[in-house]
Amino acid sequence: MSLLAVRNLTVRYGALEAVRGVSLALEAGEALAVIGPNGAGKTSLLRGLLGLARAEGEVRLQGEPLSHRTPEALLQRGVVLVPEGRALFPGLSVEDNLLLGGFTRLRKGLREDLERVYRLFPRLLERRRQPAGTLSGGEQQMLAIGRALMARPRLLLLDEPSLGLAPLMVREIYRILGELKGEGVTLLLVEQNAKVALSLADRGLVVEAGEAVLEGKAEELRQDPRVVEAYLGLAREVEEG
Ligand SMILES: Nc1ncnc2c1ncn2[C@@H]1O[C@H](COP(=O)(O)OP(=O)(O)O)[C@@H](O)[C@H]1O
Ligand SMILES: [Mg+2]
Known part of the structure; x- marks a missing residue:
């Protein structure tokens, strides 16, 4: 049984x-990359399936329909979003931002979780007293992921984790995502950066103008001429040039 199954999701503004009738399934421990250009409906897909935007269609978590999904109910079931733009509290310290991510558990195990995040992101430990707003973009992305980890996600959804970051920082973020995957966290990645997303993911789904247009194993999509031309061509030229 899939951990997450979405059928015929439609989101209208x-x-x-x-988003027009998109379906997807995600097995436990798997990483799925939803790729597509700016404005394709990737964020709306996430918002629709999380109940943050009004949506039609069916969303099931471990076979159970999520008909009245609220952020709190999803959090309790281990579904956590790292939103585009990170949504940190810039005036609060790094550590307070992390602790807010664990607030639903009323202190149980918070210390260990904080240590786990600091082990994954030593930069955050060094900067734990610093206001989050003073971090670099990459460090803020680390903090947003760290905060999500404080909620002990089973299913982690990430909206454009590499957007606007320098290549070295992208690599660092993806190294950590790979580690989380190795620990059994199920990942749903949404990215314009198809190259980096498909390098981590097991499977990919290409979304264009609200519709799922192509789906397959990540390694097959990386070689699919349609994907190469539309999403990987430029990246290759840059790398080789
Ligand atoms: N809150 C909103 N109200 C109206 N239109 C929206 C809203 N959010 C997104 N859109 C529109 O929906 C389409 C898909 O946007 P989005 O889901 O943000 O795409 P992506 O994340 O792939 O860049 C775009 O045309 C965008 O302008
Ligand atoms: Mg988006």
């Missing part, structure tokens, strides 16, 4: 259909 007034007359605009941002």
Whole structure:
């Protein structure tokens, strides 16, 4: 049984259909990359399946329909989002931002979880008293992921974790995501950066203008001419040039 199964999800903003009948399934321990250009509906897909945007269609977690999904209910079931733009509290310290991520557990195990995050992201330990707003973009992304980990996710959804980051920082973030995957965390990655997302993911789903247009194993998508041309061509030229 899939950990997450989404069937025929549609998200509308007034007359605009941002997501049109998208289906996907995610097995426990698997990483799925949803790729597509800016405006394709990737964020809307995440928001729709999390109940943050009104959506039609069916969402099941371990076979159980999530008909009344609220962020709290999803959090309790181990579904945690690292939103695009990170949504940190810039005036609060790094550590307070992390502790807020664990607030649902009322202190039980918070210390160990904090240590785990600091082990994964030593930069955050060095900067734990610093206001989050003073961190670099990459460090803020680390903090956003760290905060999500404080909620002990089974299913971690990440919206454009590499957006706007320098290549070295992207590599570092993806190294950590790979570690989390190795620990058994199920990942749903949404990225414009198809190259990096498909390098980590087991499977990929290409979304264009709100519709799922292509799906397959990540290694097959990396070689699919349609993907190479539309999403990997430029990246290759840059790398080789
Ligand atoms: N809150 C909103 N209200 C109206 N239109 C929106 C809203 N959010 C996104 N859109 C539109 O929906 C489409 C998909 O956007 P989005 O899901 O953010 O795409 P992506 O994350 O792939 O860049 C775009 O045309 C965008 O302008
Ligand atoms: Mg988006």
